[in-house]
Amino acid sequence: MMQMTPTVKQLLIINILFFLGTLFVGEETYNFLSLFYFENSKFQYWQILSHMFMHGNFLHIAFNMFALVSFGSVLEHFWGGKKFLFFYISCGLGAAILHTFVNYLLFHHGLDILTEAGFSKAEIMNLLNQGQLDTRWFDAISKSEMTDFTSSFASPAVGASGAIYGLLVAFAFMAPNAELALLFIPVPIKAKYFVPGLLCIDLFMGLKGNSIFGGASGVAHFAHIGGAIVGFLMMWYWKKNQFNDHRWN
Numbered sequence: 001m002m003q004m005t006p007t008v009k010q011l012l013i014i015n016i017l018f019f020l021g022t023l024f025v026g027e028e029t030y031n032f033l034s035l036f037y038f039e040n041s042k043f044q045y046w047q048i049l050s051h052m053f054m055h056g057n058f059l060h061i062a063f064n065m066f067a068l069v070s071f072g073s074v075l076e077h078f079w080g081g082k083k084f085l086f087f088y089i090s091c092g093l094g095a096a097i098l099h100t101f102v103n104y105l106l107f108h109h110g111l112d113i114l115t116e117a118g119f120s121k122a123e124i125m126n127l128l129n130q131g132q133l134d135t136r137w138f139d140a141i142s143k144s145e146m147t148d149f150t151s152s153f154a155s156p157a158v159g160a161s162g163a164i165y166g167l168l169v170a171f172a173f174m175a176p177n178a179e180l181a182l183l184f185i186p187v188p189i190k191a192k193y194f195v196p197g198l199l200c201i202d203l204f205m206g207l208k209g210n211s212i213f214g215g216a217s218g219v220a221h222f223a224h225i226g227g228a229i230v231g232f233l234m235m236w237y238w239k240k241n242q243f244n245d246h247r248w249n
């Protein structure tokens with residue numbers, strides 16, 4: 001494994017400090033620093049950035065930090081710290097934007113159903129911001145639509161996964177034939193197959209609302225897709241324009 005680079009090391013330390021802070025301070029840190037849906041009263045503008053350094057549990061941060069060190073150090077080695085940090089933060093912001101957009105669609109789909117059924121939008125928003133539901137809503141909306149409606153509004157997003165997916169895409173761009181081996185896949189797979197395959201699984205699971213590892217979702221699949229899309233677009237642009245500074249007319 002390549003030696004850890006300076007910016008990656010700083011990001012690793014920040015993530016660990018945030019995680020330790022949540023253990024000592026508790027739930028209040030999640031209410032303050034996680035990314036809430038923008039129509040939720042708990043939303044604050046800094047959450048767009050701060051959520052990238054928050055993690056739900058030890059396995060969550062362990063997987064993300066392992067990927068950060070493994071792939072981020074390679075990319076920073078070639079790009080330098082400033083370019084790497086710009087790429088990393090951009091992918092994280094792209095993840096937040098797509099995640100929020102999908103939540104907007106899900107929330108307003110449910111809101112439209114309820115308002116068409118005669119419920120007041122102001123009353124609905126007031127109850128949701130108090131963490132309450134009206135049992136009459138279940139007569140107007142299906143169980144799955146209600147789940148999407150309430151979770152998109154109330155469930156905050158945490159984690160560096162969106163930025164990490166951007167790093168995976170960048171790594172696949174730069175080293176498409178590098179073989180990647182995972183604990184649950186005994187056979188090494190080339191990056192140019194592994195990364196698109198992982199994204200397809202995420203897209204499928206996101207559309208179905210399931211977790212890759214089974215059980216209830218709780219996984220922001222579209223945040224992963226958002227980070228990957230931004231990573232792809234930035235790599236495509238940089239590759240297309242990599243010789244511009246050396247051209248002559």
